[in-house]
Amino acid sequence: MQTADNLLARRTAGHVFQTSPHIVLKCPTQFDNPFPEQAEETEESAKKIVSEKAVFRVLMEQSYPHILQCILCVPEGIFLRRMDSILQERLSQSQRVAIPPAMQEQWVQQLTGAVAWLERQEFVHADLRPANILLDADENIQLGSFDATVKQSQKLLVASKPFC
Template sequence: TYKNLCEFIPILGCNSSSPIKAVDLNPLIQQLLTTHSGSTIFGVGGHSVLLSITEDIAAKVSLKPSGKHVRHEQSIFKLLDQVPCPYIIHSFLCAPNITYMPLFKNGTLYERMSMDDKPRPVLQWMLQLSEAVACLESLGYAHGELNPRNILLDNQDQLRLVDFDHALKIGDDLDVGYEPYVRASKAAQQISGGTYGKAGPITEQFALGLIFWYMSRGTELYAELDGPDKVDRLIEGELPVVNLENPIDGIIFDSSPVTSTDRMIQQPRKRNVRFRR
């Protein structure tokens, strides 16, 4: 309910550089919940709230009036209309502060990987996600925040890439990300770019490779490590070896660029190969 949202907002923004207070919430949120009978709050992010308007229609509303992230995502939706891709979510209608789009209730890829009783068509998902990323790249953009939480599944187990709030033009500084799907450069190696380099094929392919790893293993890379240890290993380029005799590992090898200084963790009875540039 809207009351629950007002209580949750201070918690959501407690670590934010620009926290949101309940009094700052976009009045459109309450208006939509009141106007559309049966509508509910489906999800809340850092910049927007997703409302379930009907069983298959959602409204993404900026948490604050005139929020720049929703406006930016709408500009990406407009570009995506030029190259429709079945594995990218598209908008039905964009208006000030609100975007109407399809609603998928099957959850994210991250949630799906915890369900051992459901099939995992990994090769199908790899192909679909690659096509979605290539579609964005054809427009001159990188998603900028590729990770399993930004990938939805529809009722037919088809992937839908979502959340373009942080999409960047190729070559722009990349400062947003979620390890292990991004990695910072060593201070001595970072000549230019954002925290995670410059958005483009290298950063997107790195994320793809680690998502493919997650799809095929069922656990995220270095999930057993604490945050700082995970970050350190990524910065140092300590990435696991892959078995080229396995077709999926071969794709991971081809899609995951690394620098020439990266080292591999040794594993017995497997070819010592490394994700390549």
């Protein structure tokens, strides 16, 4: 059962719950008795999860070391490998814990490799920002959050400042 105790994040595409020490479930936002604006959020969240599942089904056929690993897509959501942190958090800590230049270079190489590989699969991530870049225990990049991802020939549906 998904409760506030195992809620890790609330995102625009839904909620992320810890199901085990190594696995999370990303599922759409749902309200029992929604207000009108919550009904819109529920509908939008469900659409984003459906879109993300479609991308992950393709990505599950071929893997790349710096793309977040999907374990299973089910009607309720997406089971994913649990990461240790997100790049956004690590960058905010950089005043206290400096990021060595070698690590910065490694991140650039890993991220550009992941984006290039994704583009070879004919996808555009469409929401590339520090909040969507995860880090494993060794601080290796794992690109995630594919709810805004589109095929190269499709119209971009999402744009947010300052990333658009």
